[in-house]
Amino acid sequence: MHTSGDLRHAEAVRLDAVSKTYGRGDSQVAALRGLTMSFADGTFTAVMGPSGSGKSTFLHCAAGLVQPTSGTVTVGGTDLAGLDDTQLTKLRRDRIGFIFQSFNLLPALTVLQNITLPLQLAGQRPDKTLIRTVVQRVGLGERLGHLPSQLSGGQQQRVAIARALVTRPAVVFADEPTGALDTRTAASVLGLLRESVDTARQTLVMVTHDPVAASHADRVVFLADGAFAGELHRPTPDAAAARMTRLGAWEDDTHRPQGAPQASGGRY
């Protein structure tokens, strides 16, 4: 039987009534509106929703990169609001990996140096076998001595993914990690992310527009206008695409995946 302590521990990340408002006065934007959500240890969740629905803001709040206007975020049972800057930096370094849309690589460091930087910052000895596995899996074995400027966008994203995995953080947040990758590389990267959940019990929360990428997750949660708009367990690409269509996500065609149904007439 679970005690309440066990249950709390089984939640890798929890958001309670989280709101985030940007700007003031007339230019005020409510990006998140009282979001309550929980992510269990060792699970893979995809977050989907129309453009501007608050997905990146949610991810940044959950990872302690942005402070919510109100509400509570807990990571591994620790309330982030109770931490000072140094404690928050340490918690992020020790427990959280983040894969940004924009890669955030250091231009003067080689691929290998970028990948192992978090280990150095944390004073950890590199696990050479793990580094080799991660590097091979993301297909960067031949590029370890290159600088980010010598890589394509897709290759830079793979460096960012490898960097987020080598410390084996308890929670990995990923913002469109496969957006810049071709189908085959994307499938391999998603396989690697899935494996990190299944074998290392890492918790993965991934924002994506791609129903195929989302189908690698255990669950998809949908956001619309900064609020929870439903979820799917064991999602198929078709089911995820149909939900996105119902949310009007592809009315402007910006992120419509090939074969996704038209939104017109499909909103209910």
Ligand SMILES: Nc1ncnc2c1ncn2[C@@H]1O[C@H](COP(=O)(O)OP(=O)(O)OP(=O)(O)O)[C@@H](O)[C@H]1O
């Ligand atoms: N730094 C900011 N300052 C002001 N408004 C912001 C800021 N960041 C986001 N917003 C606004 O908050 C809302 C949610 O943005 P967010 O980037 O979280 O959405 P998203 O679902 O990730 O969008 P996309 O799919 O287009 O990346 C949008 O209306 C956006 O314009």
